[in-house]
Amino acid sequence: MEITVKLFAMFRVGRFAAVTKRYDPGATPANIASELKIPEKEVGIVLVNSRHATLDHRLLDGDTLSLFPLVGGG
Numbered sequence: 001m002e003i004t005v006k007l008f009a010m011f012r013v014g015r016f017a018a019v020t021k022r023y024d025p026g027a028t029p030a031n032i033a034s035e036l037k038i039p040e041k042e043v044g045i046v047l048v049n050s051r052h053a054t055l056d057h058r059l060l061d062g063d064t065l066s067l068f069p070l071v072g073g074g
Contacts, residue, residue: 001025001061005032008068029065030055044070 006018015036023032029046033039033055045068046053059065 001027001059003027003032003059003061004064005036006064006066007036008066009071010069011036011038011067023059027059028056029053029059029067032059032065033067038067042069044068 001023002020003023004018004020005016007015029043029048030040033043040055043055045066046055046057047066047068048057048059048063050064050066
């Protein structure tokens with residue numbers, strides 16, 4: 001299945017802004033983050049097709065996954 005993955009802020013460093021790739025059926029945002037060497041604890045927001053989702057959400061063919069890092073500051 002084809003999934004478009006969009007990365008934001010520091011997740012883009014040394015990676016990409018957006019890419020469409022083939023993944024095995026049943027892939028989750030956690031699987032993709034792991035493949036990209038992004039620790040789950042650093043993921044702040046997960047969106048699937050512009051809707052909030054969890055790291056264990058089952059992705060479907062044609063989905064767009066957006067990963068945002070935690071934001072710190074004050």
